[in-house]
Amino acid sequence: MQIVIPIKQVPDTSKVKLDPESGTIIRNPADAVMNPLDLYALETALRFKETYGGKITIVSMGPSSALRMLKEALAMGCDEAFLLSDKAFAGADTWATSYTLSTAIRQSLSYDLILTGERATDGDTGQVGPGIAAWLDIPIATYVARIVSFDGKRLEVARLIEEGYQRVSIPLPCVLTVVKEIAIPRLPTLKGILRARASEIPIRTKESFSFRPEYLGLKGSPTRVVKIDTPQITRHGKTVWVKNPEDLSKAAVEFLNFLQQRNLY
Amino acid sequence: MKINVNQVWTVAEHWEGNLKPISFELLHWGRTLADKLQTSLASIVIGNAINNEELQKLIAYGADEVYSVQDPRLSFFVCETYARILTSLIQSFQPVVVLGGATTLGRTLLPYVAVKVHTGLTADCTGLDIEEGTGNLLQIRPAIGGNIMATIKTPFHRPQMATVRPHSIKPLCPDPFRTGWIHRIPIQDQMIDSRVDVLGLDPLDSGRSTLDSAEIVVSGGKGLRRGDAFSLIQSLAQDLGAAVGASREAVDRGWISYPHQVGLSGKAISPKVYIAVGISGAIQHLAGIKSSEAIVAINSDPSAPIFQVADFGIVGDLFQVIPEIRKHIHEQKKKKGMECHE
Numbered sequence: 239m240q241i242v243i244p245i246k247q248v249p250d251t252s253k254v255k256l257d258p259e260s261g262t263i264i265r266n267p268a269d270a271v272m273n274p275l276d277l278y279a280l281e282t283a284l285r286f287k288e289t290y291g292g293k294i295t296i297v298s299m300g301p302s303s304a305l306r307m308l309k310e311a312l313a314m315g316c317d318e319a320f321l322l323s324d325k326a327f328a329g330a331d332t333w334a335t336s337y338t339l340s341t342a343i344r345q346s347l348s349y350d351l352i353l354t355g356e357r358a359t360d361g362d363t364g365q366v367g368p369g370i371a372a373w374l375d376i377p378i379a380t381y382v383a384r385i386v387s388f389d390g391k392r393l394e395v396a397r398l399i400e401e402g403y404q405r406v407s408i409p410l411p412c413v414l415t416v417v418k419e420i421a422i423p424r425l426p427t428l429k430g431i432l433r434a435r436a437s438e439i440p441i442r443t444k445e446s447f448s449f450r451p452e453y454l455g456l457k458g459s460p461t462r463v464v465k466i467d468t469p470q471i472t473r474h475g476k477t478v479w480v481k482n483p484e485d486l487s488k489a490a491v492e493f494l495n496f497l498q499q500r501n502l503y
Numbered sequence: 504m505k506i507n508v509n510q511v512w513t514v515a516e517h518w519e520g521n522l523k524p525i526s527f528e529l530l531h532w533g534r535t536l537a538d539k540l541q542t543s544l545a546s547i548v549i550g551n552a553i554n555n556e557e558l559q560k561l562i563a564y565g566a567d568e569v570y571s572v573q574d575p576r577l578s579f580f581v582c583e584t585y586a587r588i589l590t591s592l593i594q595s596f597q598p599v600v601v602l603g604g605a606t607t608l609g610r611t612l613l614p615y616v617a618v619k620v621h622t623g624l625t626a627d628c629t630g631l632d633i634e635e636g637t638g639n640l641l642q643i644r645p646a647i648g649g650n651i652m653a654t655i656k657t658p659f660h661r662p663q664m665a666t667v668r669p670h671s672i673k674p675l676c677p678d679p680f681r682t683g684w685i686h687r688i689p690i691q692d693q694m695i696d697s698r699v700d701v702l703g704l705d706p707l708d709s710g711r712s713t714l715d716s717a718e719i720v721v722s723g724g725k726g727l728r729r730g731d732a733f734s735l736i737q738s739l740a741q742d743l744g745a746a747v748g749a750s751r752e753a754v755d756r757g758w759i760s761y762p763h764q765v766g767l768s769g770k771a772i773s774p775k776v777y778i779a780v781g782i783s784g785a786i787q788h789l790a791g792i793k794s795s796e797a798i799v800a801i802n803s804d805p806s807a808p809i810f811q812v813a814d815f816g817i818v819g820d821l822f823q824v825i826p827e828i829r830k831h832i833h834e835q836k837k838k839k840g841m842e843c844h845e
Binding site for chain 2: 249251274275331332336337359360361362363364366367368369371372373377378379380381383394396397398399400401403404405406407408417418459461462463464466467468469475477478479480481485486487489490491492493494496497500502503
């Protein structure tokens with residue numbers, strides 16, 4: 239079983255800071271982490287490998303600071319990793335990102351299963367997983383919450399959709415995007431950390447594969463960000479304090495009034 | 504059939520033969536954009552056993568045309584098949600804008616199709632407009648956990664595609680006298696991709712199944728302290744006809760299942776009122792609730808960040824406050840019940 243996982247480095251959401259002047263995110267490389275939702279894809283892959291054997295390769299596109307996150311993936315038990323890093327890749331939207339990742343995967347790896355997180359917590363699009371499936375022309379199941387069974391050729395998975403858990407049967411090779419419910423991610427082991435530290439993670443550039451240059455980076459991106467606003471979300475609504483038993487009834491009445499004013503009660 | 508190019512399109516969604524509310528919300532956005540662009544609005548229906556009366560609703564809610572592709576093999580969404588059909592329709596009819604829901608279907612189908620037709624796609628928009636002069640679609644969306652709003656354009660590729668967050672707009676009032684065309688488009692066998700089979704559906708519990716559509720959501724967090732206390736949340740939700748949500752802490756402690764989780768690693772929701780009980784309001788949680796119309800916080804810690812975003816807050820012990828609210832609801836219901844008997 240050859241498993242490939244594209245992962246992304248994102249700003250640590252709990253530490254995100256905005257430039258008050260420009261409203262753009264101040265990216266402090268020290269506060270960059272692996273997209274937390276990618277951990278569920280890693281865990282799913284590691285469990286697959288434990289049961290069926292095989293190899294897990296991690297791919298990422300980003301600045302060289304992303305090497306640290308790739309080492310973390312190796313420390314968890316993944317086998318190999320490489321980083322796509324080149325000025326030409328910078329500014330890519332989801333169309334160009336899925337082109338770049340899928341081209342690198344197609345030209346350098348064999349794959350039975352491509353696993354991704356549901357979405358990255360910075361861009362929040364969830365579009366790269368389906369995009370990769372489209373580029374590679376392989377089927378996809380999104381929002382996978384459970385792997386029900388595997389017979390060597392086909393997987394039965396449960397997708398968490400609005401109406402419930404939809405069970406689908408999907409053949410290899412395929413793309414699965416997974417949600418948090420699928421597994422609890424493990425921590426790296428000491429042995430894994432030592433192995434990861436000793437390993438060399440190759441950096442691939444635009445010369446490493448035969449890319450169509452007009453599909454790369456900002457130039458290859460059909461979408462353009464034209465404006466960034468920082469919405470003021472502080473609302474400072476009314477607050478009722480319950481300090482003694484008399485306040486309790488008053489709080490309940492005000493609560494129900496609040497709903498009544500909105501015709502919700 | 505006369506081919507109208509440069510239309511605005513919406514991708515309708517359905518379940519068991521009925522159109523889902525997002526289909527009508529998309530038509531309100533679509534109508535606004537089509538009017539500004541002085542073009543017509545069409546809704547695309549890919550599915551099975553959706554009757555004429557349902558299709559007519561799309562016209563009543565604002566569509567000028569409906570393209571209906573129906574076949575028993577299209578009963579359930581299979582990305583590869585739906586994508587082949589939508590891609591082929593886009594290539595034949597060349598719409599200028601294609602809108603889908605930011606739902607599990609839209610967020611799977613549209614990125615797949617955007618790659619195939621080589622165009623841009625903006626995810627999870629909460630606002631859409633037309634740029635004066637250029638006629639470009641302005642796609643407005645929250646990013647970085649709702650900390651920024653980005654305006655995005657697709658200047659040189661067509662169609663301009665976007666998924667739109669459910670509840671970002673109310674449907675127009677339906678006009679049963681509006682007229683329009685329903686085109687039935689036959690399916691070709693090679694459109695069916697038989698690699699993926701849909702086997703069945705395991706339903707969610709009723710408190711969760713409405714999380715996306717409920718007007719009120721009651722959510723519980725760490726402040727409940729024990730798993731069995733989560734029944735307080737469920738009872739209050741039941742009294743209010745609300746859906747049940749939860750913070751990551753409550754889910755990770757096993758008090759309630761993951762489908763209820765609201766926030767960055769769960770669902771982003773936009774109810775009319777979001778009631779956070781015993782939830783401190785970590786930035787990751789706020790990311791999932793910022794587009795709620797109103798937020799109510801019930802928490803014993805007045806410095807909890809949830810109060811910063813709350814429209815109404817109660818600082819108090821939830822184990823006293825929730826039962827008190829329920830007592831008031833029950834008393835009022837009893838009163839109302841007596842009025843009805845008189």
